[in-house]
Amino acid sequence: MTLRLRQIGDPILTQVAEPVSHFRDPDLHRLIESMLSTLKDSNGVGLAAPQVGSLLQVLIVASRPNPRYPDAPQMQPLVMINPQLLAASSEQVLGWEGCLSVPDRRGLVARSREVEVEYYTPQGSRQRVVWQDFPARIFQHEYDHLIGRVFLQRHP
Numbered sequence: 001m002t003l004r005l006r007q008i009g010d011p012i013l014t015q016v017a018e019p020v021s022h023f024r025d026p027d028l029h030r031l032i033e034s035m036l037s038t039l040k041d042s043n044g045v046g047l048a049a050p051q052v053g054s055l056l057q058v059l060i061v062a063s064r065p066n067p068r069y070p071d072a073p074q075m076q077p078l079v080m081i082n083p084q085l086l087a088a089s090s091e092q093v094l095g096w097e098g099c100l101s102v103p104d105r106r107g108l109v110a111r112s113r114e115v116e117v118e119y120y121t122p123q124g125s126r127q128r129v130v131w132q133d134f135p136a137r138i139f140q141h142e143y144d145h146l147i148g149r150v151f152l153q154r155h156p
């Protein structure tokens with residue numbers, strides 16, 4: 001089932017998400033399934049659990065070529081649990097972003113060009129990945145959602 005997408009103004013979007021502690025919890029797998037279908041229905045390239053009302057450290061990165069990033073790689077949606085940003089390049093790139101929680105807003109956001117991330121799969125196995133460009137941008141956008149930071153919003 002697709003879940004309601006929380007919009008800016010919903011306090012959940014400014015809170016910090018908790019780490020997942022039991023990987024065998026059926027609720028976790030139901031959440032992941034719902035996030036995958038919500039992502040598909042919203043035509044998104046990424047989604048974080050707080051956007052569907054769950055303060056858990058779960059995010060999905062699903063890059064695909066699109067009008068703004070025509071040479072973005074086509075990816076199978078990657079579900080990342082308890083992601084950790086191990087390294088982020090000092091080299092930054094400005095790029096357009098939108099947010100499913102902030103309708104009708106597009107903004108130029110500076111992001112690190114390259115990131116190294118450690119995360120767990122839904123099966124609980126620890127992985128590492130290095131991304132550049134659009135996948136790196138999506139990850140940083142979703143990772144911000146896990147620490148209560150919404151793009152274009154700067155907290156006073």
Ligand SMILES: O=C(O)C[C@@H](Cc1ccccc1)[C@H](O)SCc1ccccc1
Pocket residue numbers: 043044045046047048066068096097098099100101137138141142
């Ligand atoms: O709100 C979200 O997290 C989904 C965002 C993800 C995003 C990350 C980086 C750059 C742009 C967006 C999008 O709104 S999903 C819609 C979308 C699809 C393709 C290109 C840009 C935006």
Ligand SMILES: [Zn+2]
Pocket residue numbers: 098099100101141145151
């Ligand atoms: Zn967003």
